[in-house]
Amino acid sequence: MNKSAYKILNTALVCALPVLMFSCRAKDNYQGLEFSPNMYHSVAYEPLKQITDKEAGMWVSNRADGKGEYYNSNEFNPHRMNMREPVAGTVSRNKDGFLPYRIKKDDWETAAKNLNPLPDNDAVLSEGEILYGKFCQPCHGLGDGQGPVGKVMMGVPAYNKGRLAKLSEGHIFHAITFGKGRMGAHGSQLNQKERWQIVRYVQALQQK
Amino acid sequence: MLERQSMMLFKKLTARSSLLVVMMFGLFTVMATGIASAQDAASIPTDPAVVGAGKTLFDDNCAVCHKVHGQLLGPALKDLSKRRDVAWSKAFILNSQKVIQSGDADAVALYEEYGKLEMPAHDFSDDELNAILAYIKDESAKAPEVAQAEEAPAAEEAVQELAGIFDNKYMSIILAVNLLILVLILIVLGLTINVLTKYLNEKAELAEEDRELASQRFDFRAMLASKPVVFFVTLLFVTLVTKTVLDGLFSIGVQQGYAPTQPIAFSHEVHAGQYEIDCNYCHTGVTKSKNANIPSANICMNCHSTIKTDSEEVQKIFAAVENNQPIEWVRVHNLPDLAYFNHAQHVKVGGVECQTCHGEIQEMAVVKQHADLTMGWCVSCHRETKVNAEGNPYYDKLVEAHNKRSKEPLTVEDIGGLECSKCHY
Numbered sequence: 004m005n006k007s008a009y010k011i012l013n014t015a016l017v018c019a020l021p022v023l024m025f026s027c028r029a030k031d032n033y034q035g036l037e038f039s040p041n042m043y044h045s046v047a048y049e050p051l052k053q054i055t056d057k058e059a060g061m062w063v064s065n066r067a068d069g070k071g072e073y074y075n076s077n078e079f080n081p082h083r084m085n086m087r088e089p090v091a092g093t094v095s096r097n098k099d100g101f102l103p104y105r106i107k108k109d110d111w112e113t114a115a116k117n118l119n120p121l122p123d124n125d126a127v128l129s130e131g132e133i134l135y136g137k138f139c140q141p142c143h144g145l146g147d148g149q150g151p152v153g154k155v156m157m158g159v160p161a162y163n164k165g166r167l168a169k170l171s172e173g174h175i176f177h178a179i180t181f182g183k184g185r186m187g188a189h190g191s192q193l194n195q196k197e198r199w200q201i202v203r204y205v206q207a208l209q210q211k
Numbered sequence: 212m213l214e215r216q217s218m219m220l221f222k223k224l225t226a227r228s229s230l231l232v233v234m235m236f237g238l239f240t241v242m243a244t245g246i247a248s249a250q251d252a253a254s255i256p257t258d259p260a261v262v263g264a265g266k267t268l269f270d271d272n273c274a275v276c277h278k279v280h281g282q283l284l285g286p287a288l289k290d291l292s293k294r295r296d297v298a299w300s301k302a303f304i305l306n307s308q309k310v311i312q313s314g315d316a317d318a319v320a321l322y323e324e325y326g327k328l329e330m331p332a333h334d335f336s337d338d339e340l341n342a343i344l345a346y347i348k349d350e351s352a353k354a355p356e357v358a359q360a361e362e363a364p365a366a367e368e369a370v371q372e373l374a375g376i377f378d379n380k381y382m383s384i385i386l387a388v389n390l391l392i393l394v395l396i397l398i399v400l401g402l403t404i405n406v407l408t409k410y411l412n413e414k415a416e417l418a419e420e421d422r423e424l425a426s427q428r429f430d431f432r433a434m435l436a437s438k439p440v441v442f443f444v445t446l447l448f449v450t451l452v453t454k455t456v457l458d459g460l461f462s463i464g465v466q467q468g469y470a471p472t473q474p475i476a477f478s479h480e481v482h483a484g485q486y487e488i489d490c491n492y493c494h495t496g497v498t499k500s501k502n503a504n505i506p507s508a509n510i511c512m513n514c515h516s517t518i519k520t521d522s523e524e525v526q527k528i529f530a531a532v533e534n535n536q537p538i539e540w541v542r543v544h545n546l547p548d549l550a551y552f553n554h555a556q557h558v559k560v561g562g563v564e565c566q567t568c569h570g571e572i573q574e575m576a577v578v579k580q581h582a583d584l585t586m587g588w589c590v591s592c593h594r595e596t597k598v599n600a601e602g603n604p605y606y607d608k609l610v611e612a613h614n615k616r617s618k619e620p621l622t623v624e625d626i627g628g629l630e631c632s633k634c635h636y
């Protein structure tokens with residue numbers, strides 16, 4: 004090869020380098036180039052990071068089972084998920100000492116007699132207000148049923164009028180837990196203590 | 212005479228409402244109840260004051276499950292007085308279960324049709340019942356209201372878009388004018404040089420040196436080949452290439468800008484932005500656990516069991532729920548396994564806003580990784596962020612000890628926020 008050919012090749016390389024480097028960047032569906040990938044991917048099962056491709060990371064793999072280095076799925080679980088629900092009937096321990104809420108979904112009469120185990124003070128009320136803002140306000144607004152989502156749903160009742168103004172704390176707790184009418188069940192999003200805190204604030208709104 | 216009139220009225224009414232009625236309850240039930248309803252429909256008051264009182268009662272007690280025009284949880288109440296007799300309606304409102312248990316065919320049929328959903332008992336006086344029925348009758352005669360709430364944001368958006376275009380146009384006009392002025396200056400300068408050269412050349416007594424200078428031609432090629440120009444161009448080129456290469460190298464392992472397509476076209480812009488739903492509503496773990504959590508389908512269903520149920524994207528949630536098949540969302544933020552990060556620690560204890568790390572998530576139709584999530588990024592925040600120790604006795608002695616040796620406020624760095632083993636172990 005003569006001198007001028009080398010020159011052209013050199014220039015082309017120098018020009019191509021920035022373009023090449025720029026293509027390492029993450030964009031849209033491309034995750035970008037990984038650096039030291041063996042330290043990026045968990046060996047243990049990761050609950051929210053399931054990698055189902057058995058070939059993933061084959062090029063750095065030294066696994067005994069012949070699968071890719073990054074393969075991270077539990078084949079013994081349904082849908083190869085890494086998370087599992089607790090075994091039925093197990094009782095989770097919590098520092099507030101709450102036992103599982105065992106009143107049946109349709110048993111509104113028993114639920115209505117249930118009493119709030121939390122003290123009636125401002126600390127509980129303000130905690131309730133914060134939680135209410137996060138979990139109830141989109142639909143119920145400030146107790147008037149005119150939240151941004153409530154307006155779309157239509158017919159979200161006001162707390163301080165009609166039948167709702169007279170509902171007992173146990174009834175409100177039951178409604179949060181299992182939902183009522185078109186309201187969904189929120190028992191999976193809020194633990195018992197949080198639900199009772201919200202009940203306190205809803206009761207304050209009933210009086211408004 | 213009166214009887215004949217009411218019979219005429221009845222015939223007209225049944226003719227008009229028959230289509231609706233056939234669909235819902237079948238012709239036989241209508242014939243059975245219709246005769247009675249036509250006769251006592253007149254007993255419902257039409258006084259505007261009573262109708263007004265009825266509206267308040269309806270909104271407070273019934274609107275949760277019923278609309279006059281259209282079905283909600285319970286059936287549409289349009290033309291109730293034409294379908295049912297007043298006594299039946301009142302009994303059903305007061306205690307629907309009693310009516311159903313008495314074996315009333317219509318009540319049982321309704322109960323079965325609406326999925327055995329119990330309508331709660333109500334404690335109304337007879338006047339209140341009359342008022343509610345009056346309102347329903349009055350409202351039935353009106354045309355259904357068309358919801359306009361959804362059109363408003365669209366109009367607003369259009370206005371904003373227009374403003375954006377206007378802004379852009381304004382900018383380009385300014386730029387164009389500036390360019391024009393520059394070109395004009397160049398032309399004027401060129402003309403001046405031209406005139407001066409001509410003037411000098413015409414002068415006879417000009418020295419040879421000066422004449423050479425005056426008639427000098429601008430040599431573009433010579434200028435390009437001159438050493439300073441070659442040096443500066445090379446320097447510029449090398450600097451640019453080096454910078455791009457270095458930037459590119461630093462972007463390896465950094466996924467900033469990653470915005471994968473999700474299995475369901477969920478928009479944070481609509482949910483968190485337009486409808487102001489708090490992040491915590493769906494990301495339930497954010498104050499309690501290491502992970503913020505991806506909501507399970509039952510949380511979507513809290514609203515979407517009634518909202519936008521015919522949307523193609525929402526149908527995908529229904530399919531997931533029906534088949535008990537998890538939705539396979541694509542994880543956007545992948546912190547390397549070598550670093551530990553805890554959401555609860557930062558959000559609950561530290562009081563960090565979601566947007567600090569995730570950007571203006573309420574404006575993202577497709578979620579994009581906002582921060583670079585590099586160690587330098589973590590460390591600089593730990594250096595700058597002050598610890599809110601107020602009202603927390605845990606920090607009392609720490610703050611005291613810190614204040615003895617430093618005048619700067621207590622930062623995350625001071626309580627061990629830069630120790631390697633805090634995040635790497």
